[in-house]
Amino acid sequence: MTVLEILNRTKVFFEKKGVPDARLDAEYIISHGLGMKNRMDLYLNFEKPLTAAELDTLRPLVARRANREPLQHIIGDTSFRGHIIKCDTRALVPRPETEELVDMAKKSLEGVSAPFVVEVGTGTGAIAISCAKEIPGAKVLATDISEDALALARENAEANGLGESTEGASLTFAQGDLLDAVTGDIVAKIVGASASSATLPKISCLIANLPYIPDSEKGKLQPEVDKFDPELALYGGPDGLTLVRKMLQQTEGKLNAGAPIFLEIGSEQAPMLEAEADNYPWLEFTGSHKDFCGNIRFVSYKAK
DSSP: OBHHHHHHHHHHHHHHTTOTTHHHHHHHHHHHHTTOSSTHHHHTOTTOBOOHHHHHHHHHHHHHHHTTOOHHHHHSEEEETTEEEEOOTTSOOOOGGGHHHHHHHHHHTTTOSSOEEEEESOTTSHHHHHHHHHSTTOEEEEEESOHHHHHHHHHHHHHTTOOTTSTTOSEEEEESSGGGGOOHHHHHHHHTOOTTOTTOOOBSEEEEOOOOBOGGGTTOSOHHHHTTSOGGGTBOSTTSOHHHHHHHHHTTTTBOTTOEEEEEOOTTOHHHHHHTGGGOTTEEEEEEEEOTTSOEEEEEEEEO
16 A cells, blocks of 8 residues: 555545544644654655555554544644644643734733743643743743643743753743742742842733633533543633633732733633723723634733
8 A cells, every 4th residue: 555545545534533634634644653754755755655564553643533632642742833842631732823822922022121921821831932932031930720731831841942940041830820820939039039029020921821611612622622632721611711800800910010911712702801801900901803814812901
């Protein structure tokens, strides 16, 4: 059986199993299983006969994807803004549209010297890693309530040259419930000051992609999400906004005047958050924003 024959058979098999982007995923799976540098190499090897050993390598990989295990778990990583991020069941697979949170943060911090950036609910660490590598002079603190997620985020930081043990590390991690993790001790460690110092910096930019799926959606999501993503990272209460509201309530007094907050949300949740803006009188609701697909995906605030 040639590469092209197994590719076509895999595509048909994936389609029967309801796998989205069946052809593309078949290309990724087969090129990965055959040790090719990228899926374009498939096109140069369509007529290559596969050995029995190569077929034995491919079968379990194809079976995993047919069972709707995420492609990124099978391959082991994904690219987020060009940074390679390890993916497994400890955290959500970072989505391409989420990359826009980093663009929003970068633009808002242009001209800000040594900004203190906090990401809440870091998961794989993809957003925090991107901010630490792309925002000049930034000190980034990434938090999560999950020990497993933080372990994965630290692995990704190390792999991207951002280990916490590095002198003057630009990325630090802390465990805790939303902004409760941003303690004086942690901030002092990041900036090299005393925890009792009156000059500890406040947050220059706050970013969060918190769980925002309503609890009523449990069991209704794509199998890749429902079966393989941690529940802790998915569901946000009756209307999906329980954790978002809790974090916004925690922001009082913790941000510099004018500091932005950027949140990823569900496409129909922006009007609710805008209507509730008066619940946080120390913040100004500054708008809802579309992703590159044209869907409302983000909201922003500004500290007064």
